[in-house]
Amino acid sequence: MNKTTLIILAVICIVIFIAPLIMYHGHGEDDGYFGGADDAAGEQIEKTGFEPWFSSIWEPPSGEIESLLFALQAAIGAIIIGYFFGYWRGQSKDD
Numbered sequence: 781m782n783k784t785t786l787i788i789l790a791v792i793c794i795v796i797f798i799a800p801l802i803m804y805h806g807h808g809e810d811d812g813y814f815g816g817a818d819d820a821a822g823e824q825i826e827k828t829g830f831e832p833w834f835s836s837i838w839e840p841p842s843g844e845i846e847s848l849l850f851a852l853q854a855a856i857g858a859i860i861i862g863y864f865f866g867y868w869r870g871q872s873k874d875d
Contacts, residue, residue, distance in 0.1 A: 840846040 840849060
């Protein structure tokens with residue numbers, strides 16, 4: 781690729797990155813932005829009057845701990861998947 785193409789692609793990437801930051805500046809979950817599908821589904825279920833038949837054994841003390849546990853779970857899963865893909869790739873090179 782030539783230099784002009786790389787500059788155009790870099791500008792497009794920067795615009796794609798910065799445009800949402802400018803468009804949603806000052807907005808948050810209080811305004812209805814960035815709400816997750818879990819929240820929307822939970823609200824719809826609560827409207828029906830459904831009562832859960834069990835409760836959690838343990839709830840994290842804060843949202844930060846909950847996020848930490850979720851990130852840890854994702855990292856462990858990524859390590860396991862990466863190991864098996866690497867193992868598979870190494871086995872295919874031996875043949």
